[in-house]
Amino acid sequence: MVVEGVTTRMQEFGMMQGELTQLQVEFSQLDARIDARLKDFQEGIKSEVRSEAG
Structure with a gap:
């Protein structure tokens, strides 16, 4: 269960980087x-400026 949460967070992080x-x-x-x-x-x-000065 914890691994699934970590994977989801890593996927979110990857999407944010993109x-x-x-x-x-x-x-x-x-x-x-x-x-x-x-x-x-x-x-x-x-x-x-050039045209006005010239």
Whole structure:
């Protein structure tokens, strides 16, 4: 009986690890998208400043 409980807990732990891994992947993808958008925004601002200064 105790072994069954331990197995169930280990299965739950394994599932949680999988979910955490998936969340890490999603956060990494989101971080990359945010970085790309910020870089585009920064380049747009630089371009506007150059055109107004020139």
